[in-house]
Amino acid sequence: MTPFLVIVALAVALPWAAVPAARRLAGLLPPREASWALTGAAVLLAGGTVAALVGLFHVPFLAALEHLPLERVAADWPAVVPVSGAAGALLAAQALRLALVARRRRALLSRAWRLTGEGTAEGDVLVVPGEEAEAFALPRHRGRRARVVVSEGMLKALGPSERAVLFAHERAHLHGRHHVLSAVVDLAAAVHPALARLGSALEFHLERWADEAAAAAVGDRRLAAAAIARAALADSAGAGGHGAGVRGAGVRGAGVRGRRFLSVSTGPVPRRVQALLEPEPAGPRGRGPRAAAAGLLAAVAVSALLTLGLPYGLHEYVEHTVRAIVGP
Template sequence: MIWWAAVPHLLSVVAWILAAPLGRRLPPRSAAILLSVAAVSLAIGTAATLTIVGYIGVGDLLPIGPTDWSAADVRERVPVPLGAGVAAVVVGTFLALRCVVALVDMLRSYRQAVRALEGLTEVSGLTIIEDESQMAYAVPGHGGGRVVVSRGLLRRLSGPQRKALLAHEKAHLRHRHHWYAQVAILSAKANPLLAPLRDATLLAIERWADQEAVTAVGNPAVVAEAIGVSALAMASGPATALGAAQSDVVARVRLLLSPPGPTKRFAPIGVGSLVAGCWASSLAFAGQVYAFIEAIEAAAT
């Protein structure tokens, strides 16, 4: 039964291997949604099993605990060596701190981005910065957020390329892509094995916005050119902002200029299996431990 606790971690290894090919074989919108759900599911599953294993392994060392059962009672039915319990506590605490630090950094970066826009003119959700550096990014917020573009970048782009760039950035805001990105990033902080899943999600988000830009201008070559020009001289924006020149520009341009391939039927099934397997194994492990605790309490009374 203890093997149930290992399943989310083994599935994380599978996700490490399959994240990139799954992301390429799914339509961008489906990939962004499914991969971010898979990332947060695996992060929760691994965190939950680490917590339970850690408590069973070292629960007797805690100064405060339940009065009608002990971790040693559960350990008789769920054999967790002391060393494994200590390791689970150390690793779990370290990963939790990584998540907290990342979340604090996200909030700080967002506040800085919003503060930097205070007092700047906004027209229909667009703010143009009088700066010769090349930058463009989307900042979420009340009222739909803002697209920020520098005057220097606009000068480098043709009229159709500007339209493509703005359509790309507006798609980030309209579809709330920041949520998918932040979920994927935090999930990878909670479980480093999910780093490829994070990268695949971020790439899917950018491809999704690329597709929206193609719909707006009607020509994928124009979108590819706008991405390429932006990437050549793009200055970095706020850490929490999404921009057209982010996330594997070469792969995105190649996909834009290639004819769309058929969606592989196994790709959504593969992602769904990862999510279902993670939740099933985590709940099975937690349920078994809970059943043992209930049995111990009943015997004690």
């Protein structure tokens, strides 16, 4: 039974080793590819963890398919019931966390839409009253189309060309459905705690993706960098205020695990501005990206092999138990 337990243990522990490789690879890729790499890694690693726990939980039931009494199975492997029960408890906890994360995100979105009810629509832009400088992408919800939410205070803080950058940035979030990628990684983190570190990395790369889209839309990387810096400064200057905007009502800071809506002011702004002052990022080159990609692919491949090996391990366990009890 030891090889089977080793397979399960590796499948559950592997994300701790794979997450650093995924973050390293993302740092060497252009923003869009980095975002997809992080999301894909989160899904695959979370899936491997769930598969391992499901396999472990089903050991007694598979033995029952061979018409073996649980007492006889437990005599051959005394830990079968505690281990299976622990796997079931972890699966139940994961299901509960998934439900809570999904509910929290839906509640946050509903609250944001309620608090922007007094806004004035101008195309896909929703201007909300308030002196606080804030802007963010608000995904569609219950039949209401997605909007770029911007406060009157933010519009006053930016010039016409800078507003164009701001709108292009938030539209890139909506058109790229970045909120979906963010939700996927949040849900994956509810399955395995190691995957929570992918969330902060994804947030940064999603903002960089939108930054590059805004720079391409206005055709001026320096203008985009200046606009993002000015919007972030205006946003932070009003962070302690008590205006009537969305943040004043407590929504901007009420995201899952404290995460805000995707916004031009989210993430390490100095790094984003510096990236815009440099040439447009190209595809990965050199040994560094190849090594990081190889490390991540190896971790994901091992996770997939371990997951695929679970049915074989379970089958071998049942066959071993049958031989031990009834003879060859």
